[in-house]
Amino acid sequence: MSAYTVHQGQLPGLFRLWAKLYKVHVPVQTAPGFYDFAPWEPDTEIAWDYDLTVNPLKRHLLPPREDLVVFDTRTYEARGVFQAPQQLLFGVHPYDLRAIAQLDQLMELGSPDRNYRRRRENTVIFALDPLRVAPDAFWSTLGAGRADIGFDLYWTKIGPAMFFVEVGTARGEELLLAAGEVERAGAAQHEAARRTREDTRRRADGHGLKFPWQELPRVMAKAWDAGIWREKSSMCLACGSCNLVCPTCYCFDMREELDESLGKGRRWRQWDACMLPAFAQVAGGHNFRGKHLDRYRHRYFRKGKYIFDLIGEPGCVGCGRCIKACTARIANPLAVFNRLWEEYA
Numbered sequence: 001m002s003a004y005t006v007h008q009g010q011l012p013g014l015f016r017l018w019a020k021l022y023k024v025h026v027p028v029q030t031a032p033g034f035y036d037f038a039p040w041e042p043d044t045e046i047a048w049d050y051d052l053t054v055n056p057l058k059r060h061l062l063p064p065r066e067d068l069v070v071f072d073t074r075t076y077e078a079r080g081v082f083q084a085p086q087q088l089l090f091g092v093h094p095y096d097l098r099a100i101a102q103l104d105q106l107m108e109l110g111s112p113d114r115n116y117r118r119r120r121e122n123t124v125i126f127a128l129d130p131l132r133v134a135p136d137a138f139w140s141t142l143g144a145g146r147a148d149i150g151f152d153l154y155w156t157k158i159g160p161a162m163f164f165v166e167v168g169t170a171r172g173e174e175l176l177l178a179a180g181e182v183e184r185a186g187a188a189q190h191e192a193a194r195r196t197r198e199d200t201r202r203r204a205d206g207h208g209l210k211f212p213w214q215e216l217p218r219v220m221a222k223a224w225d226a227g228i229w230r231e232k233s234s235m236c237l238a239c240g241s242c243n244l245v246c247p248t249c250y251c252f253d254m255r256e257e258l259d260e261s262l263g264k265g266r267r268w269r270q271w272d273a274c275m276l277p278a279f280a281q282v283a284g285g286h287n288f289r290g291k292h293l294d295r296y297r298h299r300y301f302r303k304g305k306y307i308f309d310l311i312g313e314p315g316c317v318g319c320g321r322c323i324k325a326c327t328a329r330i331a332n333p334l335a336v337f338n339r340l341w342e343e344y345a
């Protein structure tokens with residue numbers, strides 16, 4: 001894999017060039033201690049050392065709300081509507097890369113999601129190795145601390161004004177070299193990048209699962225009647241925040257509406273959340289997960305077993321967003337999985 005060294009002074013030229021071709025999103029600080037991805041502008045201050053963004057990147061691939069079809073009830077004509085902007089996501093941490101890689105697989109299962117696929121094809125991803133680890137993160141023990149695929153370029157900050165940039169795809173390399181001369185990385189830069197990443201992993205390793213993640217489905221299979229479901233779910237506010245901030249949750253709901261003439265209408269989809277009371281409500285008013293306990297348990301089975309059974313890894317990358325977002329302080333996959341391990345291993 002080829003690698004280059006990029007100096008801070010080269011970045012404005014590169015960003016200006018990329019912004020002509022793509023809608024570029026970068027990590028920024030939105031309030032002290034809070035970060036998010038935002039559109040890049042020439043005066044944007046990139047938060048190189050962000051630990052975690054409040055929102056995951058799934059909204060750029062699976063928007064919170066999206067029109068699918070417009071139709072005419074008089075002519076019986078329907079037309080698909082779709083927008084897939086050319087976009088470049090800069091500064092994506094490895095655990096979020098892993099989450100996107102999961103969505104890539106899950107959206108192809110069954111009936112492939114063509115909207116997702118087309119958005120994904122139009123998305124360039126420049127990864128960034130984390131310089132700081134969020135207090136609630138446990139990605140390291142889920143094997144999501146390093147990505148070998150799923151990026152066009154992988155950036156590692158190896159000095160106050162210097163980056164080591166590994167090439168993941170020909171498209172990434174072309175975009176890196178498009179603004180002019182960029183030096184090839186030498187042995188010293190390779191070594192500096194290796195040390196920087198090792199330092200981060202060392203800090204991340206201190207907090208996480210007390211057992212190998214490969215054991216999760218086996219433990220979950222024994223834990224259907226665990227006491228933790230009742231104990232924790234009794235405090236759940238059913239707000240759905242843990243779903244909305246999760247980079248691997250992708251459920252959506254479909255709706256249709258007619259205009260006031262009843263002649264034209266549209267079908268759209270919007271994010272849904274399995275922690276909301278109406279998520280599992282069906283025709284006739286029956287709700288097959290009507291209790292807090294059922295919804296709370298389902299979320300962990302989804303993360304620890306059902307997704308695992310489909311793609312061979314947990315449906316949780318250990319970002320810690322849900323832990324931070326939960327007002328009741330009960331949406332904590334790490335605490336739940338570790339306790340189930342103690343009780344059911």
Ligand code: SF4
Nearest residue numbers: 246316317319320322
């Ligand atoms: S379940 Fe929580 S920790 Fe796991 S990926 Fe989702 S938001 Fe992150």
Ligand code: SF4
Nearest residue numbers: 236237239240242326
């Ligand atoms: S964020 Fe917490 S309170 Fe809200 S639905 Fe999730 S577990 Fe319940």
